Amino acid sequence: MNDPSPAGERILAAATEIFYTEGIGAVGVDRIAAEAAVTKPTLYAQFGSKANLIAAVLDRRSRDRQAAIESMLADFDGDAEARLLAVFDWLAEGHGKSGFRGCPFINAAVELPDARHPARLVILDYKRWLRTMLTSLASAAGAADPERLGSDLQLLIDGANARVVVEDDRSAMRDARRVASSLLASDLSNRRTSPREA
Known part of the structure; x- marks a missing residue:
């Protein structure tokens, strides 16, 4: 835009x-x-139109969010596994800020059920970017199945965002990080002990 x-x-x-x-x-x-x-x-x-304004708002949010996460990762000093988990730390910091009420993209999607609404494409593009970014980080960390792990990690993030809206649970993203760490460790352990890798 x-x-x-x-x-x-x-x-x-x-x-x-x-x-x-x-x-x-x-x-x-x-x-x-x-x-x-x-x-x-x-x-x-x-x-x-109002529909186009909604799409413009979410497009700006998407571009700002992507730039912020990419900047954080570019400045992050740590190994590939730590870089992946740093995304959860960054999101958890946002959860602790005053006025946070969940993911603006999920919140908007709930209010905009028509798949033809111009904002729905913006929402879908952002969520695809997030999954692709997580998949790339999982691959760099040595995951056996980066696409599956990236999808699982996105589910954790979306679930944590939903818990904020439903329960005002500001620790949800920290819990999601803990689960993400376990998933990553399990994936890497399975890869190391795989007969193909032995």
Whole structure:
């Protein structure tokens, strides 16, 4: 998506905050326009529709999240196994921040059941990126089946995010990290003792 104008940036900032804290369906464009100090025609001129605005919000979140995780990993000083688990540590830190209420992509998907909604493609692309990134880290760590392990690790992350929403359990991602460590250790142990590797 193209970078928006200054007015578009204000709209994006307002919509990002309100959609996350109050939900997508509960908030109309009048409220977002008022918070962004723009007129409703300006909002529509910038984004065309509420659906497109939702997609733009999630696209910005996705790009920011990917860049932050990639930057963290680039600066991380540790072996391949530690790098994989560092993703869980980074996410756990986010869980502890005030105002965190789960994964914005899962939250949005729950509110947007229509697979044709423009935001659904953004959500799907982010989740695919996450699984691909975890799979790549699992491969670098020497996993016997990196794709399976990457998928399992994504399930752990999504489950931890869901537990925050349902139970306000801020330790869920730490628990997910513990399970991820066990899965990785088991995978590597099985690979070392495999007859093909002996």
